[in-house]
Amino acid sequence: MKKVDDYLYWLRLELLEVHLDFNSLSGADSLIQNLQSEYPLDPLVLYYSALVDRHALRYRQAIDKLHRYLRLRPRDEQALEQLARIYLHQQDVHQLATTLNHFPEKAHHSRVYLILRAQLEILRGDLNQARNYLKTALLNYPGNLEAERLWQLLFLEPPPRTTEQVLSELERQAYRDWIDQHLQFIGVKEKYHYQGHRLLCGAEGFAYIHQNDPHTFTLIQEPYEKTRLTPTEARQRLKTIQDYFFQLNHLTYRDVFLTMEYENSGYFLLHLYETDSTYERYREGQFQGDSLPVFLKFRRIPRQSAAPMELDLLLRQDKGFIWISVRVATEKIHILPGDWQ
Numbered sequence: 001m002k003k004v005d006d007y008l009y010w011l012r013l014e015l016l017e018v019h020l021d022f023n024s025l026s027g028a029d030s031l032i033q034n035l036q037s038e039y040p041l042d043p044l045v046l047y048y049s050a051l052v053d054r055h056a057l058r059y060r061q062a063i064d065k066l067h068r069y070l071r072l073r074p075r076d077e078q079a080l081e082q083l084a085r086i087y088l089h090q091q092d093v094h095q096l097a098t099t100l101n102h103f104p105e106k107a108h109h110s111r112v113y114l115i116l117r118a119q120l121e122i123l124r125g126d127l128n129q130a131r132n133y134l135k136t137a138l139l140n141y142p143g144n145l146e147a148e149r150l151w152q153l154l155f156l157e158p159p160p161r162t163t164e165q166v167l168s169e170l171e172r173q174a175y176r177d178w179i180d181q182h183l184q185f186i187g188v189k190e191k192y193h194y195q196g197h198r199l200l201c202g203a204e205g206f207a208y209i210h211q212n213d214p215h216t217f218t219l220i221q222e223p224y225e226k227t228r229l230t231p232t233e234a235r236q237r238l239k240t241i242q243d244y245f246f247q248l249n250h251l252t253y254r255d256v257f258l259t260m261e262y263e264n265s266g267y268f269l270l271h272l273y274e275t276d277s278t279y280e281r282y283r284e285g286q287f288q289g290d291s292l293p294v295f296l297k298f299r300r301i302p303r304q305s306a307a308p309m310e311l312d313l314l315l316r317q318d319k320g321f322i323w324i325s326v327r328v329a330t331e332k333i334h335i336l337p338g339d340w341q
Contacts, residue, residue, distance in 0.1 A: 009039070016048055020055050028052045043072045047079060059086050075104050077112070084116050093123050111141045118150065127154065135160050 012035060019028035032045070032052045039045045050065035066083045070076065080103055087096040097120055100113065107113050118133035131154075137147040142162050151159040 009035075013044065013048060016052070020051060023055070025052070025056050028055065043069055046072075047076075050079075051082065054082060054086060059090065062086060070102075074102070077103065077107050077110070081112050081116070088116065088119055088123075091123055093120065096120050096123070109136075109140065111137055111144060111147075114140070115144075115147055115150070118147075122150075122154070130154065 012031060016028055016031050016035075019025075019031060029052060032049050035042075035045045036049060046065055047069045050062045050069065053059070053062035053065065063083065063086060066079055066086075069079050070083070073079065080099055084096055084099045087099060096116075100117060100120060103113050114133050114137035118130045118137065121127070121130035121133060134147050134151050134154075137144060138151065138159050139162055141147070142165055148159045151157075
């Protein structure tokens with residue numbers, strides 16, 4: 001008699017699943033025969049024996065064993081699914097409907113039941129009902145490949161999507177459009193991809209698209225070494241960047257402090273401060289930094305911290321926010337050969 005803590009028993013059942021996953025029927029047959037000889041009355045061995053028969057296309061034996069197993073465990077959803085899929089393969093409408101009727105009521109909203117029920121309606125010729133079941137499956141379980149494939153084959157149209165999926169796609173498209181339309185001022189000439197990140201290079205600087213947060217990018221304005229900007233020219237270039245973002249009608253701002261110092265390297269760093277007190281601490285020498293920031297204050301800042309951040313521009317959309325992190329580099333960026341592809 002099997003014991004619950006029989007390690008070899010559970011190990012062999014797991015190994016049997018591996019054989020079935022890799023369609024190794026000879027290995028599965030050998031293993032299930034050994035298990036049946038040791039545990040002839042065990043329900044799980046009976047169930048796995050039915051799985052082996054199904055994979056070997058021995059449908060009559062598989063059906064018989066699944067019925068015997070379901071007499072022992074009448075509400076086992078996995079066994080009901082296996083039995084239903086055999087009847088579906090045989091296009092046995094009556095037996096498929098009978099099997100689906102044995103699913104527990106709580107399972108009637110499950111992914112498996114909805115897809116099997118849709119396929120039953122297809123066999124019955126009721127495409128309207130099939131559409132309803134598939135639509136429910138796609139909306140309740142977005143991204144399910146089996147349901148999507150059935151929908152496309154039946155109706156020759158894209159499958160329905162949830163509101164979240166639609167908004168997510170619209171948001172991604174809006175962001176792609178935003179990049180295409182509003183980063184032209186850096187004169188993008190080349191685009192690189194590296195480990196999911198994106199880097200757009202142009203005559204006026206770089207735009208770095210972060211992998212972990214696709215709605216955040218870092219704009220790096222790099223003055224030319226050859227021309228060596230004067231403090232006035234650097235300030236004017238910075239003002240050009242500011243004017244560009246302030247022209248976006250999503251932005252609202254109250255105070256702009258155009259306080260900055262020109263560094264010998266020609267690079268400068270922008271920070272966002274939420275409160276005037278942070279600015280005053282800087283003026284009093286309590287804030288230390290390698291670069292003197294330009295202070296910006298917006299009417300809507302959802303963050304509570306007054307700590308300095310990279311310049312975060314808040315784009316207000318109909319629903320939700322998109323943070324655009326903009327930084328002017330304090331160091332040169334070196335792109336080594338082979339690093340970016």
